[in-house]
Amino acid sequence: MASLDKILVAKLKEHSRLSGEDLAVIRSFSHSFRELAPNExxxxxxxxxxxxxVVMSGWVARxxxxxxxxxQYLSFHTVGDWPDAQGLFIERMDHAVCAIGPAHVACIPHKELIKAFELRPPVGFAIWRETLIDASIFREAITNNSARSKPARMAHLFCExxxxxRASALTRDNELDFPISLPQLGETLGMAIATINRTLSELRAGGTMDFRNGLLTIRDWPKLCAIGQFDPSYLHLKRLAR
Structure with a gap:
């Protein structure tokens, strides 16, 4: 597992420009680690x-x-993501965040982040941009669950x-570890478990992907994107996945 400062710098540079002074502030953050059990x-x-x-390893879900x-699962977060950055700006959390499979997080005191915003506004802008990208993902999820067919809904989630x-170098060729259970997948997409199984079978039969025992395998990326109507522009990443 990489250090917190390396993970943060790599993540924020996906969408923001940071100077040497900004990076020095990020590297100075004190933090504590927490190990999470599945569903904790x-x-x-x-x-x-x-x-x-900040997620250090594994996946967490809002x-x-x-x-x-x-x-109702709202979004998923992996290494480098700040799933509760919004907590800096609101008094009480209106949602929960749990681990999906084993995970580690690093906890940075709010007072240090606020001090960093005052010292180096670009750092604050970068973290704020994280929350704006979260909001964009939320908007896309609303459209996905309300306006797309069930196969398109599932295909879009897997594409995202x-x-x-892949943009964060966390895939292996065409494979991704994503340890979500089928009931949790149903609670994400608004589908009963029987519908989840039927939709997975349909996508497998089309040769686009496979998902078994927490392993997502992409068979035909262009076709899966077409089924899911996936356009990654809403993710606002400067460094696009190859």
């Missing part, structure tokens, strides 16, 4: 956090917990996850 929450709805977590128990992971 590290942010709960209603929390008033005083630290911001979700809403509904009153009768089910979850693979594209973002």
């Amino acid at each position: 929450d590290f942010i709960r709805q209603g929390d008033d956090p005083n630290v911001s977590a 979700y809403h917990l509904l009153p009768n128990g089910p979850r 996850l693979f594209y973002r992971a």
Whole structure:
């Protein structure tokens, strides 16, 4: 696992320009580490956090917990992402964040981040841009779950996850480890488990992808993108995945 400063610098440089002085401030952040078990929450709805977590390894998910128990997964985050950066700007968290599979996060005190914003505004702009990209992902997820067919919905999610992971050098050729369960996939896409299995079978039969036991394999990227109507421009990455 790389150091926090290397992970942060690599992530923020995907969409922001940072000077040597900016990088020095980022490298000075104090932090603590937390190891997470699968499905363990590290942010709960209603929390008033005083630290911001950066994903160091694994995957985490942002979700809403509904009153009768089910979850609606809103977005997924991997190495370098700040899934609770919004906590810097709101008093109480209106969503929760949990691990999807084993994960590690680094927790940076809010007071240090705010001080960095004052000393080096470009650092603040870069972290703010992270929250704006999150908002863009949310908007796309709303469109995906409400306006696309079920195969297109699933194809789009897999395209987004693979594209973002590839941009951060987290894929192996055409494979991506994404340890989500099928029920969790259903809670993401608004589908019953039977529909999830049927839709997966349809995409497999078309030769576009496979997803088994937490391993996503891309068979035909152009075709999968076409099915999912995937246009990565909403991710606002300067350094596009190859």
